[in-house]
Structures are given as structure tokens and as C-alpha cells.
Amino acid sequence: MSRKAYFKPVKGAPAPLRAVCERPIRFEEVDPLGIVWHGRYPSYFEDGRVNLGNQYGIGYLDMKKYNVVAPIKQMHMDYIKPLAFGDTAHIEALLHWNEAARLNYEFIIRNNDGEITTTGYTVQLFVDGDQELLMCPPDFYMDVLESWKAGKL
């Protein structure tokens, strides 16, 4: 497989953080053509992001504790194969290394046969309680970056 990288590789960066979760396709997510409507995938990506975030202490509720939020600034999706009712989406999220006040997530969704059905990414920027963009990552995330770099995650 030679998919184009969504994010420019950073020299000397540690490997991305990874986490996989599953989600059975719901009847209500399938359209009249019998496949998952394209607009449901942000929710699948979100499941992947939440799952990874919770594993590494950088989920919504963690951020709330530190009074920061990280709204989505960009989202991209490539639809390769459809998913149907009865399928399960295996959602892999990868958080790519980046030292700026942003979160670069890549997503790879596979079906039960391990075939890639959908890929994409989201970019989030950290803002403080007043909705002001942060110039550098918040402290709690600096700690995560440090452990990550040190290979302790």
C-alpha cells in the first residue's frame, strides 16, 4: 500500500500513538442505497479520537480539567469502499508527533476482512477558556509530549 501521507513527516519524530476500536454499523446509519451515508464518518473518526484520547489522558474530559479545548479546524475523508449494515467498522486512530499547539490525527477504517474502507484526518488547535489560540501546547500536553518522546507511552 502506498497511500500518500496526510501529514508531512517530522524528522526525528517518535512513532505515532495508535489505538483501535470497533463499532458495529447501525441500521440508521445506512442510506437508501444500502451503504453508510458519507456524513456519518465524522462520528466514526470521533470514536477513534475519543478512544485514543482516553488511553493517553488527552480526551475531552482531561482537557476540560485543564480548561482548554481543541476544536476541529480541518477534516478530510477519502471513501475507498462502502460499509453496510451488518459490518463492523474497525477504527484506527493515529496521533502524529507535532510540537505545536495542535493535534494531527489520522484515521484508517477497515472492515471485517481487514480491507481499508475509509481514511482521513482531522487537525485540532488548542484554545484557552477565552477561545484564544494557544501559542504553544498546554502544560498537560507538554508532559504527554515529553513521555512520548522518551518512549514511555
Next chain:
Amino acid sequence: MSRKAYFKPVKGAPAPLRAVCERPIRFEEVDPLGIVWHGRYPSYFEDGRVNLGNQYGIGYLDMKKYNVVAPIKQMHMDYIKPLAFGDTAHIEALLHWNEAARLNYEFIIRNNDGEITTTGYTVQLFVDGDQELLMCPPDFYMDVLESWKAGKL
């Protein structure tokens, strides 16, 4: 038509407030069987409630101004005929007279031919900013009740 009344008639009550709005069925709302998935109708009811609320000064934003909210405590739906992509839902909301701290809404959805496709109701109870149930309607709603009774709405 002799549908059973959802709300017990109140003696001497003024006629219900009424408002109608339209909503074309979206592709994404239709299921693999080609009809609107039953779980989309709360959104159609909400459109009807918001539309009536805005016309009579009892919408979400009006309530917010007075620091009350009116969460849904009960919802009921009767599915009579399906709606499909290409149809338009004609959503009639009726607010039934009630002097307690509650809102009794009835909904009647019709298709383009004027046939009733769906009926139902919601019951909301007023609560204050601390989520405490109000024993009597908030002042702004008392004013609405008064004008309503006086036939000025």
C-alpha cells in the same frame, strides 16, 4: 377523523395555539427500506415546537432570557404512513392550554397530499436555573397564558 385525544380536554380552555412549518425530507434521513427512519421524527417534532415557540415568544432563546428551561419529560409517536425522499413533511404543532408549569404539545405531520403520516406529543416541565421544578409557570409564560385566554394571541 376520530383520533383519540392525547391530552384530556380542559373545561373552558381556549383553543390550542397552532403553527405549521415545512421540511423537505433529506436523503440522510431515509433508511435502507426507502422510508424515513422512525428515530428522525423527534427532530421533526422539534422543528414544529421551535416554529410555534418563536411565533409566540416561548422559544428556547426566550426562555434562556428568563433563566428557565423546559426539558422534555415525555414523548410519544404514532407512525401511520411512511415518508420518503422527495416528500415534504408539513409539521403542525398545537400547544394545548394548561395552567400548570408544563407545556403540552401535540404534533400532526402530513405529506404533500394532506394525508396524516405521523402524530404524537411531548410534555415539558419548567425548571429553573438550578434544575428545580417550578410549582407554577414562570412569569413570562403567565403573561402568555393571560393574552391567550383573552384571545389576544
Next chain:
Amino acid sequence: MSRKAYFKPVKGAPAPLRAVCERPIRFEEVDPLGIVWHGRYPSYFEDGRVNLGNQYGIGYLDMKKYNVVAPIKQMHMDYIKPLAFGDTAHIEALLHWNEAARLNYEFIIRNNDGEITTTGYTVQLFVDGDQELLMCPPDFYMDVLESWKAGKL
């Protein structure tokens, strides 16, 4: 607890079929007031129904195999306590005994503390491939009823 029964008890009926599944509340399901928007619950009920259906061979795909569908004709919800982001919905579905061509499902949702947050029901009627109402249950479901009555489920 003395909640009113949603379905009239049938004399001599076997106990309802039961199944429980879990669903973490998603960020996207929570409204500006910080609680799950009331219109998401049809999806929670559906999860419960699908889960029970799959366990007893009466799910969507089972029905499809036998060329019948069972559209929802009625849905009812009582909202008792809210659910919030971070909570998990524990969704109990109960299929009540009925010998007609219908499915009477009751739902009880509990939070992590075991408190009941939401209850309700749905009624489905069996129709054939031509959308005609069936006068008696389809054969595959008669088999289920027989095993159920015999205590073999």
C-alpha cells in the same frame, strides 16, 4: 419501584425475553445544556432492540432472510433523569409475550449507578414484502414463540 406497566399483562404468558447492552454517551449526543438531547434515545432503544434481536434470531437480517419487516408503529419515552457526556447508558430491552403479528418491546435505561434514567416502549407490526400487514406471526417467529413458551430460550 411501581412503574405503570406499558403493556397489559397476558395471562399465562411466559416471562419476557431480556437482554442488556451498554453504550457510552458520545460528545455529539449532548446538547448545549450538557445533557443528552431527548431525540437521541430512539437510537439507544434501537441498540437494545438489535441486541436482543440478534441474541434470539429475530434481528433485521434474520427478518430479511424471511422476507418480512417489522416497522415501528408506536414509540413512547419517559425521561426520568438526564444522561451526560462521560456516562454510559445501560440499555435493557424486554420483549413481552404476544401471540399476534406484533413485537412489544419495553426499554429501561440505567446510568452507571444503576439508577433508571429513561423508560419507554416500541410496538412493531409484521408486514410482508409487499408492505401488507400480516394477520398472524410469520413462520420463523412462530418457531421462536414455541421455544419461548416451552422455556427453551
Next chain:
Amino acid sequence: MSRKAYFKPVKGAPAPLRAVCERPIRFEEVDPLGIVWHGRYPSYFEDGRVNLGNQYGIGYLDMKKYNVVAPIKQMHMDYIKPLAFGDTAHIEALLHWNEAARLNYEFIIRNNDGEITTTGYTVQLFVDGDQELLMCPPDFYMDVLESWKAGKL
């Protein structure tokens, strides 16, 4: 404004087709942070696409008549400013000229003040009734292209 073009300009191409529609933000679309959840925007884009499609005879139902569909292969969103409850999304869709069997749509969403809140694009590929990719545009769309080029749309 100097936004980067989403699609490479085609030399000698006629101006894009344009259509604008409006959509008031629904309470249910707003998240706990008080802004529209990022995953609702595919539905806003779809409204824009359906609106333009219906105006130019290239909507879902038109395609169905000709036994073709045009599934989404790629979707991209840039979130610039948030939308909130009470706002109305003014959704502009632009169909960019392309002679291949694909539809390149660009979207620009503005708020009531005319400020751009969100931009993005979708790419669709035409497939026939057997889900086979078409090598050239279907006949009905060739007619549209011809009228478009001739300045008759």
C-alpha cells in the same frame, strides 16, 4: 480574500454553477460548548448540493431516473468560525467545470453577517447500476455540460 483554490482551474472552462440556500441552526446540532458540532457540516454541504442539483436537473432523483449514482469519494472541510443556535447557515454550493465522469463541488458557508464560517469540497464519481465506475459522464450529464458550456444554464 485569497483562499487557496480547492480545484485546479481548467483552462477555458465556463464559470461554476452556483446556488445558495439557507438553514437555521437546530438546537440538536449544537454541542456542549455551544457551537455546531463539526460533524454536522456534511449535512449542510448536502443541503447545498441537493439545492444546486435540483435547480440544474442533476439531483438524486434525476440520477435515479437515468440509473446512475454519484457516491462521494472525497470530502474536505475547513472550519473558520463557529455557528451557534440562533444563527442561520447561508450555504453556497459551486459546481466546478469538469469533463470527466465526476462532480467537483465547492461549498462556502456564511453567517448572517456574511462572514465565511466554513469552506470545503466534495468529489463524486459516477457509477452505473452495477456500481461500475463510468469512464465518461452519463448522457444526461453530457447534455448539462453542453448547455453549461453554451452559456444556457
